[in-house]
Amino acid sequence: MRAVLFGATRGIGRAVARVLAVRGERLFLLGRDRESLARSARDLELRGATAPVAYAQCDLLDPDGFAAGLEAADRALDGFDTAILSAGLFAPQERLESDPRLRRDLLAADFAHSIEWCEAARARLLARGGGTLCVFSSVAGERGRRPVVFYGAAKAGLSRYLEALDHRYHAEGLRVVTVKPGFVRTAMTDGLEPPPFAGSADSVALATVRAIDRGAPVVYAPGVWRAVMLAVRSLPRSVMRRATF
Numbered sequence: 515m516r517a518v519l520f521g522a523t524r525g526i527g528r529a530v531a532r533v534l535a536v537r538g539e540r541l542f543l544l545g546r547d548r549e550s551l552a553r554s555a556r557d558l559e560l561r562g563a564t565a566p567v568a569y570a571q572c573d574l575l576d577p578d579g580f581a582a583g584l585e586a587a588d589r590a591l592d593g594f595d596t597a598i599l600s601a602g603l604f605a606p607q608e609r610l611e612s613d614p615r616l617r618r619d620l621l622a623a624d625f626a627h628s629i630e631w632c633e634a635a636r637a638r639l640l641a642r643g644g645g646t647l648c649v650f651s652s653v654a655g656e657r658g659r660r661p662v663v664f665y666g667a668a669k670a671g672l673s674r675y676l677e678a679l680d681h682r683y684h685a686e687g688l689r690v691v692t693v694k695p696g697f698v699r700t701a702m703t704d705g706l707e708p709p710p711f712a713g714s715a716d717s718v719a720l721a722t723v724r725a726i727d728r729g730a731p732v733v734y735a736p737g738v739w740r741a742v743m744l745a746v747r748s749l750p751r752s753v754m755r756r757a758t759f
């Protein structure tokens with residue numbers, strides 16, 4: 515595998531990169547902080563990734579830099595065959611309601627700019643006959659819920675885009691893998707009360723890499739969230755109006 519990973523300096527993305535590193539894969543990192551990128555690249559080399567693990571700066575809030583980042587990945591990997599997007603933003607609903615700038619950033623990062631990055635990556639993959647595009651959405655996009663009005667809306671839109679992309683380009687060799695984590699203990703969820711089925715970045719990473727290997731279009735991680743969301747999707751509006759989750 516020759517994979518470009520955007521957002522693998524910590525959290526779930528880093529765990530995915532580490533699973534791939536142990537297999538000796540060729541990896542290229544995109545992220546916004548040069549020092550974190552250098553540290554992560556070294557960590558992945560020590561874990562077994564084919565050296566050198568190269569990297570380039572790329573900010574999810576600056577889509578004008580996406581082409582250059584992917585071009586650098588293509589050059590370093592002789593054409594990547596897998597593109598993994600785990601960079602993303604989260605903030606509590608109350609903060610997003612009172613801070614329009616943060617709200618705009620979150621909606622841009624998790625929806626419009628995520629799609630822009632996917633478009634740039636999938637065009638490169640399709641130009642050489644296909645490959646895998648693996649993107650982290652969320653169970654938050656499955657139903658309109660009181661604590662995640664904006665984050666959930668962005669992830670719902672992202673999931674729907676990825677579903678349609680799969681329908682549009684599967685026959686041409688594009689494998690779209692949409693990962694829908696439930697609550698995972700990472701910096702993103704620091705300070706939040708974990709629900710009963712909270713998962714770890716490592717277990718989500720293993721499920722993600724399995725899905726990439728199989729070309730599974732949608733993966734809930736941990737897997738129990740598939741059943742949980744099936745139940746949540748069937749709840750009537752009167753219940754959802756009162757639900758605090």
Ligand SMILES: NC(=O)c1ccc[n+]([C@@H]2O[C@H](COP(=O)([O-])OP(=O)(O)OC[C@H]3O[C@@H](n4cnc5c(N)ncnc54)[C@H](OP(=O)(O)O)[C@@H]3O)[C@@H](O)[C@H]2O)c1
Pocket residue numbers: 520521522523524525526527545546547550572573574575599600601602603604623650651652653654694695696697698699700701702703
């Ligand atoms: N944790 C959960 O419970 C959960 C649940 C459902 C879905 N997800 C989704 O899973 C993905 C990974 O989440 P996580 O929990 O691993 O989050 P995390 O620990 O906060 O890590 C987020 C990653 O995104 C990068 N990032 C953030 N803003 C960026 C920007 N403007 N430009 C470039 N990179 C940026 C961070 O880089 P820096 O190190 O530079 O900040 C970091 O590598 C996200 O899409 C998230 O929405 C998470």
